[in-house]
Amino acid sequence: MPDNTDGTPKYHQIANSIRRQIITGELKPGDSVPSERRLEKDWNVARPTAADALRLLRHQGYVESRHGSGTYVRADLPGGHGRRFAQARTIDVSFGAGGTPEVLLAEETAVPSHVADAFGQHADIPAVRRQVLVNDENGTPSELRTSWFSKELAAQAPQLLDPAKSPASIDDYVTAQTGRKPSYGRDQVSARLATAGERKRLQLPNPSAVLEQHLILFDAEGNAFRFDESVFPAEVWKLLYPYPLSD
Known part of the structure; x- marks a missing residue:
């Protein structure tokens, strides 16, 4: 468990740790990620904090929950991590020339x-x-x-x-x-x-x-x-x- 004293919320620290494992390939698409109970024990946090960490990872598109099974690394990871070809959507986040x-x-x-x-x-x-x-x-x-x-x-x-x-x-x-x-x-x-x-x-x-x-x-x-x-x-x-x- 990392020692972090910069004020970052604990659930964000947990999510960052899991996200780094996904980006580096330590956790691959389809792999299971630690459960709330495991995170609660490993990080010495309350269950709601562990749940918030997994919720943040779902929100960011790194993991998905399967009812009655657990939480797994997504196949269609953000930025194409973990796949040679990721289905992409073109998003115009700029202000067009005519706008x-x-x-x-x-x-x-x-x-x-x-x-x-x-x-x-x-x-x-x-x-x-x-x-x-x-x-x-x-x-x-x-x-x-x-x-x-x-x-x-x-x-x-x-x-x-x-x-x-x-x-x-x-x-x-x-x-x-x-x-x-x-x-x-x-x-x-x-x-x-x-x-x-x-x-x-x-x-x-x-x-x-x-x-x-x-x-x-x-x-x-x-x-x-x-x-x-x-x-x-x-x-x-x-x-x-x-x-x-x-x-």
């Missing part, structure tokens, strides 16, 4: 639980939130994007709190300040009705359906780099699924 981004806010605020999971921290711990409205070439709102950055990363990149900082340059700026850059992503897309605030920002009638994308960007070490929550009017969303062919 004009407008920064609506840049602030430090408490993170909601689903964002905290991505960063491996407890909910309500402060992080930086930047919200941007993107307009298409005709000036019509096409995306409302909220990006979250951990407090630790923001401490090294203080201009994240500057609303005048160009959204298109954010990733390059953070990389220059921290040495970290996004390497791969994991996303989840769902359809729902727009909230009143979203309808106002996106100039939508009531009611309106929107597509919501939660995208976690990871660095090469598997640590969360950025968490994006994007809301799109249904008519502007396009999906692209390129699947590499094996030899």
